[in-house]
Amino acid sequence: MESSLEFSGSFGSASSLLTRCRTFKVLVIGDSGVGKTCLTHRLCAGHFPARVEATIGVDFRERALDVDGERIKLQLWDTAGQERFRKSMVQHYYRNVHAVLFVYDVSRPASFSALAAWMEECRQNSVGQEIPRFLIGNKADLCDPRLSDRQNNYEVEEVSFPDN
Numbered sequence: 565m566e567s568s569l570e571f572s573g574s575f576g577s578a579s580s581l582l583t584r585c586r587t588f589k590v591l592v593i594g595d596s597g598v599g600k601t602c603l604t605h606r607l608c609a610g611h612f613p614a615r616v617e618a619t620i621g622v623d624f625r626e627r628a629l630d631v632d633g634e635r636i637k638l639q640l641w642d643t644a645g646q647e648r649f650r651k652s653m654v655q656h657y658y659r660n661v662h663a664v665l666f667v668y669d670v671s672r673p674a675s676f677s678a679l680a681a682w683m684e685e686c687r688q689n690s691v692g693q694e695i696p697r698f699l700i701g702n703k704a705d706l707c708d709p710r711l712s713d714r715q716n717n718y719e720v721e722e723v724s725f726p727d728n
C-alpha cells in the first residue's frame with residue numbers, strides 16, 4: 565500500500581539524521597453521536613475527553629505505532645457525523661485514504677442501519693475494494709453482556725463488508 569512519507573530531522577548529533585516515517589490516513593465515519601471523537605481521542609491521547617462537542621468538518625489526531633520494527637504514523641480523520649457540518653468537504657476526506665473505520669453505537673440500532681449509507685458514500689467517493697474497512701461497535705458499556713445481539717437491538721447480519 566502506498567503511504568505518504570514524512571521526514572523529520574534529528575539534530576542531536578553533528579551529522580543530522582533524517583528519520584523516515586510513513587503516514588497512513590485513516591478515515592473515521594459514522595452517524596453523529598456514535599462516539600468517533602471520543603474513540604479517536606482515547607486512541608491518540610490515552611484517555612476519554614472530559615467533554616465533547618459535535619465535530620464541525622474534520623478534526624485530526626495522530627498516533628505513532630511500531631509495526632514490525634518500523635515506526636509509522638496513523639493520521640486519524642475524525643469527521644463530522646452531521647450532514648450540515650460535512651457539506652462540500654466530503655470529497656477531501658476520501659482523497660488518498662488508506663483505511664476506513666465505520667463506527668456505530670451498539671445502543672442505537674439506527675446508527676447501525678445507517679452504515680449502508682456510509683458505505684454508499686465511500687463507494688461514491690471511489691474508495692476501492694483494496695482499501696481496508698473496519699467495523700466498530702462503540703459504547704459497549706451500554707450493552708447488556710447477558711443478552712444476545714438481537715436482544716441488544718442490533719443485528720450484525722444486516723451489513724456485509726467486503727472480505728478484505
Ligand SMILES: Nc1nc2c(ncn2[C@@H]2O[C@H](COP(=O)(O)OP(=O)(O)OP(=O)(O)O)[C@@H](O)[C@H]2O)c(=O)[nH]1
Pocket residue numbers: 594595596597598599600601602603616617618619620643644645646702703704705706
Ligand atoms: N456510554 C458511552 N458514551 C460514549 C462513549 N463514547 C462516546 N460517548 C458519548 O457519546 C456522545 C457523543 O460522542 P462524540 O465522540 O462526540 O460522537 P461523534 O460520533 O464524534 O459525534 P459527531 O462529532 O457529531 O459526529 C458524548 O456524550 C460522549 O460522551 C462510550 O464508549 N460509552
